[in-house]
Amino acid sequence: MSEPKTPTPPPAGDTYKGWVFKWTNYIKGYQRRWFVLSNGLLSYYRTQAEMGHTCRGTINLATATITVDDACNFVISNGGAQTYHLKASCEVERQRWITALELAKAKAARMQAESDDSGDDFSPSSPPAAPGQGGVSQNSEVQSALRTLGSKVEDLSTCNDLISKHGSALQRSLSELDSLRMTGEAGDKIRQVTERATLFRITSNAMINACRDFLALAQAHSKRWQKALQAERDQRVRLEETLEQLAKQHNHLERAFRGAAQANATADNTSAAGPGKGEASDDDDDDNEFFDAMEEAPEFITVPADPQFHKRSSSNISGFNSDMCPDDQSLNEEPLAMNQESPSQELVPLKKRRTCISDKPNYSLNLWSIMKNCIGKELSKIPMPVNFNEPISMLQRLSEDLEYHELLDKASKCQSSLEQMCYVAAFSVSSYSTTVYRTGKPFNPLLGETYELDRRRESGYRSLCEQVSHHPPAAAHHVISNRGWTLRQEITVASKFRGKYLSIMPLGTIHAIFEKGNNHYTWKKVTTTVHNIIVGKLWIDQSGEIDVVNHTTGDHCHLKFAPYSYFSRDVARKVTGVVMDKDGKAHYVLSGTWDEKMEFSRVMQSSRGENGTEGKQKTVYQTLKAREVWRRNPLPEGAETMYYFTDLALTLNEPEEGMAPTDSRRRPDQRLMEDGRWDEANSEKQRLEEKQRSVRREREREAASQRTSSQSEESAPHDSYQALWFERCEDQITGEQIHIYKGGYWEAKDCGSWEGCPDIF
Incomplete structure (x- = not known):
């Protein structure tokens, strides 16, 4: 597997992934592991496929310390409980990881401090209003855009703090370099200055990229909201026109209904049945035609895996799709059929089912x-x-x-x-x-x-x-x-x-x-x-x-x-x-x-x-x-x-x-x-x-007494229990001894007759 490219570190809070070598033990030494930095947490896995189910370890960067050993090695520790000795493939990659880790650590520490201070204050990340209220989707989009822009502003602030920190350190190193004599320490100091200058340059690039992203988002959302506002205005005009048309149709239907009622009353006086029923059946046919499901053309697949089937698939495509289920059509037609059988069911609302239960309590157990x-x-x-x-x-x-x-x-x-x-x-x-x-x-x-x-x-x-x-x-x-x-x-x-x-x-x-x-x-x-x-x-x-x-x-x-x-x-x-x-x-x-x-x-x-x-x-x-x-x-x-x-x-x-x-x-x-x-x-x-x-035990005693009275060991089984709604028989397909429903349950429920049910609770 080839090494992945190492892009410029993302802003804090975004996910940063890559391969890093981790020290395991003295036998295996450094082993290649997949590391993921997300939301202030650094986790690692053996492979990328393990990300869905098996995490090998996680460190919270809010309380962790990050130290540099040499050109490619660095150490992350949270006070002794967890310590990761890591090695990057090159010095530039190590600097990128260090920058991403420091960005994430600074943001995690700031968010932790804000959560401790804010208490129950309002958070801009609160969920939008419940469904059913007007403008919920627009509100959620606005909230999402505001959260994204706010996050970018925070990233700019974090980058600014880090640039100031690294700039001060670089200035101190340069001052020390000026005051040094030409001794053996000069080489080490010059190397330290070079490392800090590289780190400062990478952090500056990160801030520049964050500013560019902020500007692009602001420009994109400005145009988007303008278009959305214009679309809402146009939709309002269309809704007003539609509402006016519906009002006219409603008045027309009311007049037609009154006229039909008067005509039916007159027809009933002249004839006991006949025309009235015929008109009613016509109305039913009209209703069925109006509410019938729309037939959609099935999706045709004409590109086979082998080029030799191009001509064959196009010629046989109708036969192939004739075997397919007309899913949308058949499922849409079912409510119509049910309404024809029992029209009164349409008037009864469906039972509203619950959507939540009590939260699972946190009980400790050995x-x-x-x-x-x-x-x-x-x-x-x-x-x-x-x-x-x-x-x-x-x-x-x-x-x-x-x-x-x-x-x-x-x-x-x-x-x-x-x-x-x-x-x-x-x-x-x-x-x-x-x-x-x-x-x-x-x-x-x-x-x-x-x-x-x-x-x-x-x-x-x-x-x-x-x-x-x-x-x-x-x-x-x-x-x-x-x-x-x-x-x-x-x-x-x-x-x-x-x-x-x-x-x-x-x-x-x-x-x-x-x-x-x-x-x-x-x-x-x-x-x-x-x-x-x-x-x-x-x-x-x-x-x-x-x-x-x-x-x-x-x-x-x-x-x-x-x-x-x-x-x-x-x-x-x-x-x-x-x-x-x-x-x-x-x-x-x-x-x-x-x-x-x-x-x-x-x-x-x-x-x-x-x-x-x-x-x-x-x-x-x-x-x-x-x-x-x-x-x-x-x-x-x-x-x-x-x-x-x-x-x-x-x-x-x-x-x-x-x-x-x-x-x-x-x-x-x-x-x-x-x-x-x-x-x-x-x-x-x-x-x-x-x-x-x-x-x-009582049932077994009764079975034993029955065997004793009949003087037959095979007259009754050891446990004589028999199911109430299912009976034991041999399956005609598999030959297994199974229980098959014998009927009677739903009839007993309709009558409310549960006399045969045992007392088990």
Whole structure:
């Protein structure tokens, strides 16, 4: 890897990056590390790829001292706790780092002093007004411009102070040089003067660049605000004209409505039915035509990877796009269809979901004292305090798989089963995106605990989960959507704590069935690994392989989740896959990351390439331009203090009316933890677990007495528990023993009849 260029240091507060040699130990000596200076903090990494997840060390420059050893070496220390011995590649690069560090240190010290003095005073960096107020976007742009200009002014002030400081030092050195006799010290002093003169010149250049940036910003924003003001004036004129036209149309519609009402009344007097109904149907047709979705031409891809496909792709482009999902058109037409079926729903506003929960309290806990006796045990059998949890249950985490349910909505509209496979595969990957920062452990559900997620009006689906087994812990999940798909799964989680990391291995098969074409897909989940359990910052990785199979057509997609490696040059969290038909011919290639996005490309030709590892030949796919199929939704504001929950996760534990007595939202220890009362939550958690154990012992005694009375050891199982809403049977596709929804839950909810629910809380 070549050395990066060393530009002039940026103003304080901006990011400055580069390779610097750091002293490690007497065996390895100086090692090349990637250093990043940002917001008064100097951090370093082994490689640039580690910047997203593994920081090797950080020093706060506000309290640090910077000293120079020789031409290329310098030392940064914060009083003995942390000391970095660094070496630049040349003297000029060292001077640039020294200047950038001093700029950042001066600004960090000044900001720290201002924060200590200001207290609760108003800060120009305060967020803008809440959405919904007039001119919010303009206000935020103005605030951003003011903050940028203010930062540049502060940089000028900092550079001015440093120029004065270095100028005084240079003057003193020159004075000492004049007073010296021609002795052995003359060479050292002359060298010191040269170094300070170089530092002074670099600092002066930094100030000149800051002044140039300030002037350019002022000129650019002056023209921009003039244009924006003129645009606002023009928009105001257009709005006034539009408002006048709307007022005229409103009056016209009122007159037309009154005339139609009088005509209907006259027609009803002369004829009991007939013309009145005909007019009403015409009005409905007009309404449907007025509110119908606009059809947009699909994006055509005409530039293949291989020039020989230029002519072929242009001739076959209509056939290729006929297989594509008309995403925008189909999704825009759905609200219209729902309105035709039940027009009254349009008048009922959707329920407003909550957008925040109580902040996570900062509780200290001796992690090692709890974990040292748990090595090699299953996580479900370890009595964990709620300090390691997040305030939702495993059933709710299972329901979070529906975060990107719109992928299944789009898949149900696809004409081609092969492209439908791409959406199903992307859906199987999307469920892991919610786990990037979620290092907390969900609550283990109690036996018989349920969780419902009714989002018919917002998203068209209903979801139900039930804990059907406790040892091993297993949860059954069933989702039905009125947009043409059904999802069901039974997941058993096996986990092992290995000291440095925790492995979570979901066992079970996920089924997705589509009404259109009766396509039936199955796949399994990959292994989740939580690293740095004892020491360091927790981080999560997904690794393994997923085979998505369409049992109706024989199509399949092989997805590979690449595990993170320090030595890999690939993008972190990478996922790749190939969609093939039953004959093994590749049709689509999928690529992306499980935490950000997935894309798929149409395969035009495949061929055997050069030999890969272990003598295997790599297959080269010539594809058309990639098309994005899924992208992760951004986290809500303040997610770092709310367990890094997504918008959907924030609503999962929100109380609702008509819930079953066994619903996870009614679980008291989980509710206490969400409210920040962790000590009470720990006591309540112990009470619930002991109650569950006593109920199980009683159930085992009853099963033993039944076996004794019938004189048959095989007449009843050891634990005779039976799920309430799911029944155990053999899966016709996989041959596994699973629990399938037997119905009755939503009918019981409509009637408010929960007599059969056990008392678990």
